[in-house]
Amino acid sequence: MTNDEPSPAAAEIVATAWRTVLAHGPDRVDPAGPRAAYGHPALRELFPAVSHGVLYLSRCIQYPWTRDIGTAFPQAGGGYRVRRQSDNTLLGVTDTVEEAYRLIAAHLPEGCAPAIDGTANDL
Template identity: 35%
Template sequence: MAEETVVEKTWCGILNRLPGSRRGEPAVIEAAYTEPRLRALFPFPSHGALTFHRNTEFPWSNDLPFIVGDVRACTVYAPLRASKRVLGESLTPQEAAALVVAHLPDDCGPAFEGPWPHRGTLTD
């Protein structure tokens, strides 16, 4: 049996609310986890947002769309330097997760372990 990756361990900790794991909106986290492409990325819940990263250690990639919201309504935002900031509003958690997937770059594969190698070079 293969050893769990950092991404898998992080998702497991968040979903199961294990001690030491970050906390986020359960409905949003569960909806994101059902999407295979998001499940392959590093999840980072903080301050009402669920961000996704291509890597597992700071500095983060910060170049992917993210979700802000709860079970009642979510907003999906483009990466910080994108020209159009809001990609969708008043969405269910499932709709928000699907919208993030629809806006992932084609080359966005599974997260790799370690810091983001392109520090300071965000693309739109």
């Protein structure tokens, strides 16, 4: 198995992480975000993590995680600013969380595949 092939263990870790994130209450993250992301099959294969009320997605299951997947940052006045942290690119500003995750799915890195059992350095 090569690094770009998902391992069964990685797929189960990703599935378990999604169950955990989807079960979070609004004290951790607005549940609409993870639900919207999970609705996209390509995003569902990535490793999810929540920090400071924001859902982050990675192409690997071990730290350091990748930073080349867009992130939807809620704005105080409503809507979402979608930014890719690896190069600080603003992918767009959306009115809804669904639009934000459609934008993220549309801007996945070339060859993006299910999360691997490794770190960002392994990709």
